[in-house]
Amino acid sequence: MAQVKLENVTKQYEDVTAVDDMNLEIKDGEFVTFVGPSGCGKSTTMETIAGLTIPTDGGVYIGNENVTRKPPKDRGISMVFQNIALFPHMDVYDNISFGLRLRKYDQEEIDQRVENAADVVQLEGMMDRMPEEMSGGQRQRVAIARAIVRNPRVFLMDEPLANLDAELRVHMRTQLQRLHRELDTTIIYVTHDQAQAMTMSDRIAVINSGELMQVDPPLTCYNEPNNLFVAGFIGSPSMNFVEGQITNSGFESEYMDLPFDPETQGVEPGQDVTLGIRPEDVYLEPTRNQAGTPSKTYDMVVDVLEPMGDEVFVFLLAERGIETSADEMGAGQLLMSVEPDADVQANQDKQIVIDRDRVHLFDSETEQAITHGLK
Numbered sequence: 102m103a104q105v106k107l108e109n110v111t112k113q114y115e116d117v118t119a120v121d122d123m124n125l126e127i128k129d130g131e132f133v134t135f136v137g138p139s140g141c142g143k144s145t146t147m148e149t150i151a152g153l154t155i156p157t158d159g160g161v162y163i164g165n166e167n168v169t170r171k172p173p174k175d176r177g178i179s180m181v182f183q184n185i186a187l188f189p190h191m192d193v194y195d196n197i198s199f200g201l202r203l204r205k206y207d208q209e210e211i212d213q214r215v216e217n218a219a220d221v222v223q224l225e226g227m228m229d230r231m232p233e234e235m236s237g238g239q240r241q242r243v244a245i246a247r248a249i250v251r252n253p254r255v256f257l258m259d260e261p262l263a264n265l266d267a268e269l270r271v272h273m274r275t276q277l278q279r280l281h282r283e284l285d286t287t288i289i290y291v292t293h294d295q296a297q298a299m300t301m302s303d304r305i306a307v308i309n310s311g312e313l314m315q316v317d318p319p320l321t322c323y324n325e326p327n328n329l330f331v332a333g334f335i336g337s338p339s340m341n342f343v344e345g346q347i348t349n350s351g352f353e354s355e356y357m358d359l360p361f362d363p364e365t366q367g368v369e370p371g372q373d374v375t376l377g378i379r380p381e382d383v384y385l386e387p388t389r390n391q392a393g394t395p396s397k398t399y400d401m402v403v404d405v406l407e408p409m410g411d412e413v414f415v416f417l418l419a420e421r422g423i424e425t426s427a428d429e430m431g432a433g434q435l436l437m438s439v440e441p442d443a444d445v446q447a448n449q450d451k452q453i454v455i456d457r458d459r460v461h462l463f464d465s466e467t468e469q470a471i472t473h474g475l476k
């Protein structure tokens with residue numbers, strides 16, 4: 102077990118800054134996930150910790166030791182990657198114990214460690230299987246067991262579940278949480294999938310264009326996103342964004358306004374702001390009492406319904422015939438999530454309210470959050 106620290110880490114490739122002056126402290130035994138869109142620098146950051154990449158600038162510390170220039174084998178880390186590389190001609194036992202045998206551990210110690218690791222990832226009774234006789238999930242568990250037997254100070258996992266089908270991925274998410282609980286080892290996990298980040302981590306580090314956007318527990322990132330990027334990236338479906346302006350009487354935009362006292366919210370008339378509304382904070386008017394402090398009522402038209410089973414996503418339009426963009430909510434288009442039995446059908450006129458206690462305001466220029474929930 103060990104803490105990990107990145108101090109002003111930068112990695113420059115020709116004209117690309119893959120990691121931009123990153124500062125991060127990961128506590129001993131913590132499960133931290135790097136999350137962000139493809140190409141944002143997650144893997145490169147991880148590689149500087151693993152020793153597969155030397156930063157252009159800054160330092161990497163594992164357990165207070167500066168390891169910036171140490172080779173991977175001297176860092177006390179174990180890695181698991183997306184592409185599982187098991188030895189095809191070796192059975193499970195030999196695959197898991199390979200590194201220990203190479204380092205000439207005695208047989209009793211090897212047996213003990215393999216047994217413990219197999220137990221943690223639930224591979225007991227499969228020691229004689231060959232990789233080709235196993236499912237993707239089982240092979241990934243062998244790869245994880247092989248990493249466990251080395252008793253690493255830090256576990257590094259780069260998209261280890263990316264190649265598994267959806268059902269197995271959900272199952273492995275639970276397994277990895279158990280693994281973390283049982284091993285109590287520092288785990289750094291890389292994924293572009295915000296669902297994996299939300300469900301497993303103590304804290305998530307949201308990265309965009311090589312820069313850390315926010316490092317906080319998952320629910321803090323969800324409920325109190327620092328900026329527009331985090332607000333839009335965390336949560337599925339995404340937050341609705343309505344761009345508008347502050348007037349003397351509150352927020353105003355082409356299709357939606359929201360009355361409040363600007364001074365109380367820390368904004369000024371004339372300021373360009375973006376109103377953020379999560380789909381679950383929009384309510385059909387008859388269910389108004391469920392919304393914390395409802396705002397005014399808005400007349401909208403139901404465009405399309407997407408029943409998900411446990412909830413229904415309802416795409417609303419401010420007026421019939423508004424031009425909408427497929428991936429951007431707001432500006433006359435609002436996504437709401439309602440109970441499956443809600444009385445709502447396509448093309449109906451509906452009145453909705455939004456929960457004032459849960460809307461977000463962002464400065465449109467700086468993209469930074471101003472307030473979470475109107476005061």
Ligand code: ADP
Pocket residue numbers: 114115117118119137138139140141142143144145146
């Ligand atoms: P992610 O893991 O978030 O998908 P990466 O860390 O792999 O992102 O990449 C971050 C950026 O650095 C990307 O723009 C990528 O093209 C660039 N990059 C990564 N590795 C190299 C390399 N070896 N040479 C040049 N550019 C690279």
